[in-house]
Amino acid sequence: MNILVLIKQTFDTEEKIILQKGIINEDGVNFIINPYDEFAIEEAIKLRDLHGGEVTVITIGPERAENALRTALAMGADKAIIIDGEDQDLDEYSIAKVLAAVVKGREFDLILSGNLGVDYGSGQVGPRLAEELNIAQVTTITYMEINGETAIIERDAEGDKELVEVSLPVLVTTQQGLNEPRYPSLPGIMKAKKKPIERLKIDDLDFDDDIKAKTTVMETYFPPKKNAGRILNGDLKDQVTEIANLLHSEAKVL
Amino acid sequence: MNFLLSEEHKMMQKMVRDFALNECEPTAAQRDEEETFDMEIWHKMADLGLCGIPWPEEYGGAGADYLSYVIAVEELSRVDASVGVTLSAHTSLAGWPVYKFGTEQQKQKYLRAMAEGRSMGAYCLTESGSGSDAGGMKTKAVLEGDEWVLNGSKIFITNGGYADTYIVFAQTNSDLKHKGITAFIVDRSFPGFSVGKKEKKLGIRSSSTTEVIMENCRVPKDNLLGKVGEGFMIAMMTLDGGRNGIASQALGIAQGSFDKAVAYAKERVQFGKPISSLQAIQFKLADMATKIEASRLLTYQAAWREDQGISYGLQSAMSKLFAGDTAMEVAIEAVQVFGGYGYTKDYPVERYMRDAKITQIYEGTNEIQRLVIGGYLLKD
Numbered sequence: 268m269n270i271l272v273l274i275k276q277t278f279d280t281e282e283k284i285i286l287q288k289g290i291i292n293e294d295g296v297n298f299i300i301n302p303y304d305e306f307a308i309e310e311a312i313k314l315r316d317l318h319g320g321e322v323t324v325i326t327i328g329p330e331r332a333e334n335a336l337r338t339a340l341a342m343g344a345d346k347a348i349i350i351d352g353e354d355q356d357l358d359e360y361s362i363a364k365v366l367a368a369v370v371k372g373r374e375f376d377l378i379l380s381g382n383l384g385v386d387y388g389s390g391q392v393g394p395r396l397a398e399e400l401n402i403a404q405v406t407t408i409t410y411m412e413i414n415g416e417t418a419i420i421e422r423d424a425e426g427d428k429e430l431v432e433v434s435l436p437v438l439v440t441t442q443q444g445l446n447e448p449r450y451p452s453l454p455g456i457m458k459a460k461k462k463p464i465e466r467l468k469i470d471d472l473d474f475d476d477d478i479k480a481k482t483t484v485m486e487t488y489f490p491p492k493k494n495a496g497r498i499l500n501g502d503l504k505d506q507v508t509e510i511a512n513l514l515h516s517e518a519k520v521l
Numbered sequence: 522m523n524f525l526l527s528e529e530h531k532m533m534q535k536m537v538r539d540f541a542l543n544e545c546e547p548t549a550a551q552r553d554e555e556e557t558f559d560m561e562i563w564h565k566m567a568d569l570g571l572c573g574i575p576w577p578e579e580y581g582g583a584g585a586d587y588l589s590y591v592i593a594v595e596e597l598s599r600v601d602a603s604v605g606v607t608l609s610a611h612t613s614l615a616g617w618p619v620y621k622f623g624t625e626q627q628k629q630k631y632l633r634a635m636a637e638g639r640s641m642g643a644y645c646l647t648e649s650g651s652g653s654d655a656g657g658m659k660t661k662a663v664l665e666g667d668e669w670v671l672n673g674s675k676i677f678i679t680n681g682g683y684a685d686t687y688i689v690f691a692q693t694n695s696d697l698k699h700k701g702i703t704a705f706i707v708d709r710s711f712p713g714f715s716v717g718k719k720e721k722k723l724g725i726r727s728s729s730t731t732e733v734i735m736e737n738c739r740v741p742k743d744n745l746l747g748k749v750g751e752g753f754m755i756a757m758m759t760l761d762g763g764r765n766g767i768a769s770q771a772l773g774i775a776q777g778s779f780d781k782a783v784a785y786a787k788e789r790v791q792f793g794k795p796i797s798s799l800q801a802i803q804f805k806l807a808d809m810a811t812k813i814e815a816s817r818l819l820t821y822q823a824a825w826r827e828d829q830g831i832s833y834g835l836q837s838a839m840s841k842l843f844a845g846d847t848a849m850e851v852a853i854e855a856v857q858v859f860g861g862y863g864y865t866k867d868y869p870v871e872r873y874m875r876d877a878k879i880t881q882i883y884e885g886t887n888e889i890q891r892l893v894i895g896g897y898l899l900k901d
Contacts (some may be wrong), residue, residue, distance in 0.1 A: 337528060338532055453570035456533050458586075458654055
């Protein structure tokens with residue numbers, strides 16, 4: 268069984284975000300594998316160990332993103348592909364197009380990716396790629412079992428559980444609760460050095476459509492600081508009047 | 522010259538850091554209080570390949586370097602110095618002499634089992650009457666047919682009771698004093714071998730420290746380590762590397778105390794502002810951080826020298842001396858930053874302070890380190 272895993276390198280969740288002239292400063296920042304993608308890697312390794320085949324991890328990003336691939340290889344993935352983003356302005360639409368171009372022509376039964384990235388949190392790339400490839404997709408999965416050509420999947424449906432049966436190939440996005448990602452073992456880290464990483468450039472890929480981003484980021488800013496709550500006192504009728512006034516003048520929602 | 526860790530070292534550092542935080546920290550205070558050794562942690566370290574970091578794959582090791590090993594001991598000790606010393610004694614004091622002086626057969630049998638974490642190692646040099654003066658040991662070994670018969674007892678044995686493989690030093694010819702000492706690999710299953718009293722300690726309380734007793738303990742001739750009379754040399758050379766393991770442990774204790782002190786200083790508000798804004802605290806933190814960085818450079822350098830095949834005895838003695846003193850000083854200052862709260866068991870810094878003390882004592886007291894350093898400096 269051939270499994271592809273889409274991963275992204277993100278800020279360590281412990282890092283403080285520093286904005287400089289509207290751009291997020293990356294200096295001295297510690298990068299990690301997007302935590303939701305770790306579930307995808309772990310599930311892929313487990314399925315490979317059970318059914319055989321190969322696990323390929325794929326990322327788009329700058330050179331530093333190669334470290335995320337090495338960690339995935341140290342955990343037990345077999346090979347990796349990095350697509351150099353070349354500082355191009357890529358949004359979810361373009362990233363899905365790029366990934367589709369990379370994946371088309373490769374054999375796969377299953378594609379896994381994190382349910383969302385902890386940085387921008389769009390949760391779009393997985394579903395968009397499934398559409399591009401015209402294959403089935405199941406999002407926010409918390410359990411999966413493969414029986415021959417079908418997968419039995421449990422997914423998190425807004426707090427409820429939904430049981431899905433789907434035929435392969437399928438793209439799934441992974442949710443917390445699916446598994447406990449392993450630590451990369453020291454022998455795994457040593458072996459990762461020797462595992463192959465394929466390096467691709469966007470220019471080397473063939474596209475049917477324009478991959479230019481469909482969205483533009485107008486401004487990046489911090490959410491306003493949350494003030495302490497206020498408890499209104501006095502006559503109930505006065506309180507109602509006051510809250511209505513506040514909603515109008517301060518919160519500006521009325 | 523390059524002071525940056527490689528990507529592999531960083532990856533390994535992160536792995537051990539995550540492991541220590543997730544698997545050791547939650548129970549560290551309780552294990553300290555109850556003096557319990559947790560075999561579960563040991564088994565998990567074995568699964569991650571941490572029990573034989575610097576040994577080649579052919580002996581079951583991870584095939585990594587000594588720098589990786591000291592980083593691992595540092596990261597473990599940053600959270601729990603008891604776990605740190607368990608790995609340090611196992612690797613430096615039991616694995617190393619078998620790797621350096623063992624026969625191929627001994628390596629396949631004992632080093633492999635230790636590297637894979639199927640067995641734990643311990644080092645038995647100290648006796649009740651001989652500490653710094655190791656040459657004055659009383660434990661005797663006499664050859665009877667195909668077996669050596671050992672009699673005597675050893676104290677303060679790290680990993681005692683949990684270890685399976687004990688490197689034991691005994692007199693085979695007392696007329697020759699330290700030149701009559703011989704090293705043996707003793708399996709805990711050998712007849713006449715037993716584990717004695719367990720020490721109740723000030724610090725590193727969840728590591729096991731016991732007496733081991735040999736009463737007509739019969740050791741097969743094949744388990745002689747090195748040659749007859751080489752024991753003292755093996756013991757001292759083993760300690761050369763072991764010291765850097767303790768330096769790493771001390772470094773971890775210092776870094777762990779410092780991290781806690783910084784976090785607390787930023788949080789604790791007095792006189793209307795966090796105490797970290799007070800110069801009295803900033804000066805303390807600056808001194809702590811500077812000494813920690815110097816300890817780290819000494820420790821990593823000694824490991825790097827061993828990896829390069831360059832002499833490292835002098836550097837190990839220096840790293841152990843400086844990192845040990847730094848750990849003690851930094852841990853005391855960390856308690857000071859915490860004030861009254863630091864003196865209670867509600868916060869971990871008192872544990873770090875108790876744990877730090879031993880790093881100035883074992884594997885050669887810091888007085889002995891100065892003696893060793895002096896010896897190197899004045900050697901003709």
